Amino acid sequence: MLPCFSYLTEHTGFRGTIKNSPRDFVVTELEVPELFLRGTRAELLQKTSEAPPAQSSLCPREPKKRRTEPPGPAAPGCPRDAAPGPPGRGPSRAGGGCAASPGSNEREGDSDLQSGLGEAPVLESLLGRPVSELLNKFACDVKDAWGLGNNADAAAGEFSLGPRLDKKIRADLHSAVRQKYPFLVTVTKDNEMIVKGNPDYRELCQLVTEKETSDFFKFLDAKLENSTFSFEPDGNKEHRKTVHHFINRKFGKLLETKSFTVTDVNDQPNMSIMVRFREKSLSRKRCAGGFQVKQDVYTDFSYTGIKDKKAITLQPMVVKKVTPERLKEIGSKMEKKGMKIYNIRPAYQHLRLGQLKGNHFDIVVRHLQHHSHDSSADLKERISEAVESVKTKGFVNYYGPQRFGQGQIVQTDQIGLALLNEKTVKAVKLFFTPEDTDDPVNNAKRYFLQTEDAKGTLVMLPEFKVREKMLLRALNRYGVNHEGCTKGWLNIPHSLRIFYVHAYCSKIWNEAASYRLKTYGSKVVEGDLVFLEENDESISLNDKVHVVTASEESANKYSIYQVVLPMVGHSIKYPSNKVGQWYHERLSKDELELCKFRVSPLQLNIPGCYRLILKKVQNLSYFLESSEKETKIEDNHLNDLKVSLHISFDLDPSCYATVFLREIMKCDF
Known part of the structure; x- marks a missing residue:
């Protein structure tokens, strides 16, 4: 798995096997806050037909909100003076939102904002409370100006949210501002986000009631087909x-x-x-015949995290354009495919990768033994020592083997490097490199590499190989050359295309973490990057990452648990010690410049981010159990029994249970 990488702890460890069956590796995604769930939601239990068990970084961004939920009656704290509505149409209010839509008895956000209790709303979490409060005051001022008929003053007023370099964060802010203040609009000028009054909203308010205006803009923002x-x-x-x-x-x-x-x-x-x-x-x-025929509209599933293949995994999913009733109807068919749908309820927005709060793991490690070099007779003590050591000190936050295609001849990071170097033909050949097995998929890949016959390969491939077929259709049309392979990669969804690049970036991070720990150990040294816990979300990510000075090193000001390393990209800073030099040399080895993380022909843009070197586990518990008697083992005589380690714990997003187990057991899987 990670054969030459570092361990953090010094205990001896032990041997064992994981994933003997899916039931030995149960992953339950920690619940996404209900505030963020918006479409039809279904939770899926994979690889089993049983009921679910009883137990329930610096890279992720806050989820985007769409204006499909009932808005509050007005900007919190703003006056709600009635204004005359259009003739014969009833009263209209100037400015703010309107009452909840039919069927809703609550107005989201108002009480939490005014009392300061509960979870921070999405907009506040994106901006930080100080900026959020200033924005609220600006919204009230716009509303007041409209209420007094000062349209010119309201139109001229602007409020800056500051520069936002990350395109995703800008998109989240655009949506969040529209959701909370439908009478405002946001524009971007040279990465700076500006908020202004929405003249279209104001104009429609003069024609119809404000509730209709707000509902209309909700409809407009949702953009739901049909x-x-x-x-x-x-x-x-x-x-x-x-x-x-x-x-x-x-x-x-x-x-x-x-x-x-x-x-x-x-x-x-x-x-x-x-x-x-x-x-x-x-x-x-x-x-x-010349007539236009409407094509099928495909159903989309969205989710917050990719899970292990050989496991029982439970996670929320949002299904677009499918009713809860329809999901219930197809439940029995899904069970035959190894999936169970349960806890079906409406939601109002899709889910995004990285939106999860973390994962809970229930794992069984079987065939427990001493390491060959360990002469101790007390295996129970070895296990207890190992678990308690990692519980206290944590583990190196490596990316696990799932990130790279465990056991494959060509791993995903190799394809990612080829894409970054714009070697699209090489990337295609790597993508179609077969494994040493005789099955339809690998036979089709073998045929393609021998003949470059995209059309014939399409016929040979099973229907479920969706990515391969997408790529082959473009190659059949444009040819297996640089231009054709570029168009072939563009034919694959962006989220899948960039997955390979992220795998390469993850590999570099793993190597950098190992180098950093071997060079400096657990001491924070000059030139390291540390993450500062700033509550003000208006501060950019780079400004939260601080370069340690010589005096700070001498004073032991920072903990190793604050040290981060960059995921390579075009908008991050590197350590100013030997680790930074290592990054430069490592990327040069792969023929990459630091500015090469924008690949326009493939629509790849990798700004980079930061990842903590060390992580700790939460809510850890464990016990030993005999697989023969199904009773807990209370003594130290384990060598003559077939015993298993049952271990449960929570990990933050993007942390790998296999890496955590590697640190405990001191062995690779």
């Missing part, structure tokens, strides 16, 4: 015409409107305006 939005019944034809013109003028490329007859609250016929998204030309294809 969804519609209807305004309240309106018997004034001229007024309806004005609303039609407003929507067509502002959103005509995206939306279309029509009036239709409805029954109002008095059971009288009336007219209402319905809005829907224009059908995209990409969703249709032309058949032989």
